[in-house]
Amino acid sequence: MLDISLRVRVHVETLLAAQNDMGVCDAFEQYALVGKPDAMNAPHPPKVAGIDSTVPAPAHTVAPVAAGTSPAAPPNPPAPPGAVLQDRLAGWVSDLTTLHELTERLTRTSALDEALQELLRAGAALVGARRGLVVLEPGDGLGPDTTIGLGLARADLGHIETVPRSALSYGRILDGLPGGEDGVAEPDLFAEEGLHPRHREVAARLGYAASYAVPLTPESAGSTDSADRLGAVVWLYDEPAEPNERQRHLVGLYVRYAAEHLARLLELERTRTAMATMSGELLPARLPRVAGVQLAARHRTGPRGGGDWYDALPLPDAALGLAVGSVTGAGPSAVAAMGRLRASLRAYAVMEGEDPVAVLSDLELLLRLTEPARSATALFGYCEPAARKITLAGAGHSPPLLIGQRRTEFVETSVSAPLGMLACWEAPSVEILAEPGETVLLYTDGLLHRTGETTDRAFARLHAAAAGAPRALRRDPGALADHVLRSVLPDGLDAADGAEDVVLLAVRFE
Structure with missing residues (x-):
């Protein structure tokens, strides 16, 4: 020892x-x-x-003895205990x-x-x-x-x-x-x-x-x-x-x-990959080409998958149906609910798309009967490219942003509750009249929530990002959407995974 x-x-x-x-x-x-x-x-x-x-x-506290040391060399002192x-x-x-x-x-x-x-x-x-x-x-x-x-x-x-x-x-x-x-x-x-x-x-x-x-x-x-x-x-x-x-x-x-x-x-x-693939398959594979407008969409999903969606579908009389929305919750169940809601909205839009209030009313009834534990926000617009007009109705959704050379402003929509929150939903519609070259930006709340700031500050950041877009980018709705994403969510937050989904749908009138 x-x-x-x-x-x-x-x-x-x-x-x-x-x-x-x-x-x-x-x-x-x-x-x-x-x-x-x-x-x-x-x-x-x-x-x-x-x-x-x-x-x-x-x-080390003990120095090793070098090989070949001369016998005349003094011995190393004994190591302490x-x-x-x-x-x-x-x-x-x-x-x-x-x-x-x-x-x-x-x-x-x-x-x-x-x-x-x-x-x-x-x-x-x-x-x-x-x-x-x-x-x-x-x-x-x-x-x-x-x-x-x-x-x-x-x-x-x-x-x-x-x-x-x-x-x-x-x-x-x-x-x-x-x-x-x-x-x-x-x-x-x-x-x-x-x-x-x-x-x-x-x-x-x-x-x-x-x-x-x-x-x-x-x-x-x-x-x-x-x-x-x-x-x-x-x-x-x-x-x-x-x-x-x-x-x-x-x-x-x-x-x-x-x-x-x-x-x-x-x-x-x-x-994350599975959720992104599932969400991508439930969203439009490509955006339609309609004379008079240019379309671009951006979608960012989190690792768990969320219920944000967008849609653009051709309607009779050269019209176009535009929609963005978000289902509460995250994970596979929210993604599945989003797919069912989006498919139903497409059917209602084909039947009565010229009346956005009726479309959202039918969607609210379906949600209340089939998804009683969920609520959703939605924005549906009936777009007439020839007249550069969009008639839209919103259910608890953030207002669109109109971006032009001489103005950048939020569209005033009526205050309304999300779908599934009231016994009977109804809210008046509003009309947007755009000038040639102006873009209407539809987006989900995830764009604002990912900033981590208060709602007022997030809206101000979004407005500043759109107003500061260079003139060359305004000619391309995809480039404009990318600029807004990078400006509102800097330092890679636009591409990084987050708890909130982000959806942008840009509609530019020619």
Whole structure:
């Protein structure tokens, strides 16, 4: 038994508890030594393949004896009691602190591509590499499949993909070939006799001489079955090299945690894609072409899917029916309710579209009978392009915005309750008379809610964005809609996922 003074024991235990909220025994148990004890006490190499490693080396208290020391050299002073153990524990604390910082950065990522980039950067720092790529290829075959590179352009990734899959380290992992469960190290590609000629050619062209690949398999999967694997990640060295045992252990711990985080983001991405696909299929595949007007629509949906919709359908007498609306709730049920409501509105518009109040009255009755637990806002307009006139009625919906060279103003509509809120809905219609070149912008409340501001401020921002649109953009309703989106929702909020759906329908009179 080691003779460790009370002062040393207290110092070590306090350090571990403060850094990792665990005791000494827990540290031994959860972070076991990798390799031989002497290797753990040896100084870590400052570089691997010429790359400075950002993994902090533990501060050693015992200097190693250099090989070939002259017998005349004075012997090293004896190590104080507990110094060896304290040195090793300090190394563990340093490694755990590094892992904690890297995993914290990974946890802050909320998009799949962003998380994959962070995985590549952190892993490259841990293994001492400069470049790498991650191949996302879920074993269940449900996708999405993608390849992202670090320090590699799209053309470089294309060159790598020309190499036969079985000749690549990550390809052997993805195909479940023997030897890929714990990672595949290729310390010197050009020294391997069995290296595929195309792999040799691509490696020489891109300038990498070694690689280290590990599988992306969540621990929650409970097995190493290829069906549970998310993909593989490989780091590339510029010269012959390979990670040492400590680096392999650290990157293994990090990748296992990263795989869990990626699995959650993958499910979120799949849900978002499914909801966007479902919503897109329920919305018009294309907008009709009607003489006298130009149409453009923009739709942004959140990860859960929402009930916002738009529609434009030709009506008799060269007229056009225009509609935007929103169903309360989110998720598949709201998307399905939106589809039913939109289909019903199309039928009512064909039968009595010249009377928008009658169209919304029939829609309100249907909603109250078939969807008693839901409410909806809607705006329907009967457009006569030849007269540049729109007769519209609204049910709890935001007023349209009329955008022209000499005026930018909200159209005054009557105050009315959403559909499904009253026993009998009815509100008077209003008429919009537009000038040549003016655009009527219909939109859903999600455009205002995504700003995160009060209603008055959101309306003011929307008005300012439309009024400040350059003259060249006003000739194209699609360009005008994009300008409004980017101005009202800056810093990428127009394209990012959000809790609120956003719909814009721009109608420009020629």
